[in-house]
Amino acid sequence: MFVTINRYGGDMARPEPISRRDRPAKPPLSRAAILDAAVAIVQRDGAGALTMRRLATELDTGPASLYVYVRNTTELNALLIDRYLSELDLSWDGREAWRDRLQRVVDDYAALLASQPGLATAALTTWPDGHHYLDLLELLMRLLAAAGVDTEAAARGVDLLLQHATASAAEWAAHATPAGQELADLTETLESATAERHPTLHAAGAAVFTSGTPEERTRWATTAIVNGILESGRG
Numbered sequence: 001m002f003v004t005i006n007r008y009g010g011d012m013a014r015p016e017p018i019s020r021r022d023r024p025a026k027p028p029l030s031r032a033a034i035l036d037a038a039v040a041i042v043q044r045d046g047a048g049a050l051t052m053r054r055l056a057t058e059l060d061t062g063p064a065s066l067y068v069y070v071r072n073t074t075e076l077n078a079l080l081i082d083r084y085l086s087e088l089d090l091s092w093d094g095r096e097a098w099r100d101r102l103q104r105v106v107d108d109y110a111a112l113l114a115s116q117p118g119l120a121t122a123a124l125t126t127w128p129d130g131h132h133y134l135d136l137l138e139l140l141m142r143l144l145a146a147a148g149v150d151t152e153a154a155a156r157g158v159d160l161l162l163q164h165a166t167a168s169a170a171e172w173a174a175h176a177t178p179a180g181q182e183l184a185d186l187t188e189t190l191e192s193a194t195a196e197r198h199p200t201l202h203a204a205g206a207a208v209f210t211s212g213t214p215e216e217r218t219r220w221a222t223t224a225i226v227n228g229i230l231e232s233g234r235g
Contacts, residue, residue, distance in 0.1 A: 164221055
């Protein structure tokens, strides 16, 4: 054993230095690793908890290190939404009727976003970034092309379909949170319409605005939008 003399003349063992190699090495940062950590945060704590600072803590690094791979929170959300889109079935072999397949993918897209309130809200102002988003657009364009819709009308129609599905998902996801409004709040407002000031609303009644499940209302809207696309986009 190595010994040393302390300042008072006694012997004492020289402390053994601690090697940095004893610490487990951190996995290297990458865009994929950042997205994996982001998904973990969203699944554990919800999309509202996802920030660059929280993500850096999750990865045991500083926020500045993340900006090498992701420019800002907007790009992070764009990449994250695309990662979630990988859960959708975006195939079509042509055997299922185009309208049925289109309705199914819009329903699936809306349900996916509604399952994560913060993600649905981000999707209102964020274009996803990645191959899965392109797969979604490709499928919708193929389906509308099969219906005989011209390319420009199909592209605008796809934008409108996704906007509506995203807005519906964000709305109903927000209502499902503890702080969200309840349907009874809307019913109470509508029932306050008087025959003198709002005769049409009064005669219609509140139920026409509130009846049906979110899924039923989304399907009705999708049908209405598709019918409009067909009317305006067929030569």
